[in-house]
Amino acid sequence: MKRSSIRHCFLVAILVSTIALVLFGIIIIELTKIGFFDNTSTTTASLNQDESQEIGTIEDNPPTIKLSGNDLVKVDDINNYVEPGFSAEDDIDGNLTDSVQTELIQENNYNYQVEYSVTDSAGNITTKTRDVRVIIGVVCLTFDDGPSKEITPQILDILEEKNVNATFFINGYSKDKEEIVKRADEEGNVIAMHGYCHEYSQIYTDINALMNNFYKLEKQIEATIGKDSKIIRFPGGTSNTISQEYCPGIMTTAVQRVTDEGYLYVDWNIDSNDAGSDANNSDAIFANVTKGLKPGRTNVVLMHDRAEKQATANALPGIIDYCLNNGYDIQVLTPETPVKSSQHHPNN
Ligand SMILES: [Zn+2]
Known part of the structure; x- marks a missing residue:
């Protein structure tokens, strides 16, 4: 091999290594951006099947409650209040409507609130309220x-x-x-x-x-x-x-x-x-x-x-x-x- 060819090969090798290093750097930056090196992510990545299911329960999206009808309901007597309906959803547990607890809270002789609350399997609690007014x-x-x-x-x-x-x-x-x-x-x-x-x-x-x-x-x-x-x-x-x-x-x-x-x-x-x-x-x-x-x-x-x-x-x-x-x-x-x-x- 001629001396110039060896130098040529050497230069190509350096160029290829440099490109590889730059690409590696970009990948590291991108992974950092998406939180790949955050504690929970690395833990999850290294866990076996059973443990990662457990990690699934520490998801932090609370359930959502949707109220049908108006946020304020007017009635002539509190005993005539008819619940307009509600539903609850959770990204992990799915439909939680049946688990919603409701409570009628009296503020004074005429003003009440219905409080709706639901807890998902991770323990996240969501509450929502609806005003009920007795109109005389x-x-x-x-x-x-x-x-x-x-x-x-x-x-x-x-x-x-x-x-x-x-x-x-x-x-x-x-x-x-x-x-x-x-x-x-x-x-x-x-x-x-x-x-x-x-x-x-x-x-x-x-x-x-x-x-x-x-x-x-x-x-x-x-x-x-x-x-x-x-x-x-x-x-x-x-x-x-x-x-x-x-x-x-x-x-x-x-x-x-x-x-x-x-x-x-x-x-x-x-x-x-x-x-x-x-x-x-x-x-x-x-x-x-x-x-x-x-x-x-x-x-x-x-x-x-x-x-x-x-x-x-x-x-x-x-x-x-x-x-x-x-x-x-x-x-x-x-x-x-x-x-x-x-x-x-x-x-x-
Ligand atoms: Zn006048």
């Missing part, structure tokens, strides 16, 4: 005279946080308040009509002025949220007597007219008095509302979200908590809501 009455929170930049967003924040909705009887609004109206609607609240203008001397002059005041607002609402608005509250309420100064008999005519045209007029059966002597007293507002609640009816609560109604916003979280802890379901007004007990009789 309905509350519709309503806010008049908004939207305002000062108070309405605060009220929307509170409603969102408490996961409930309200009905806003609004007046005509400037362009910079469109976003508030949109937000209220998008978050599940109802935009209802109080009339474009609130000036008694302008809207109660005759029935056409009053109706046009609703039509004008209905158009504006439709342009903002793309929905018509068929629920109304007359400024001052149906029983107001101030309209008499401008047009005797107008409220009697108005009640008939709006009903004929497919609108539902709603007054209130609980006055928070936040437009009266308790305007700046959130404790009094809270007391006025909670003392007025009655089971077995739609409790329609009158509140206001004008710019100066900070006390109302301050009272609202407590009012909502009280309702939810005392058997009252908080709902928005719809054309189907039974509102007879909240409708006032015309006094003019």
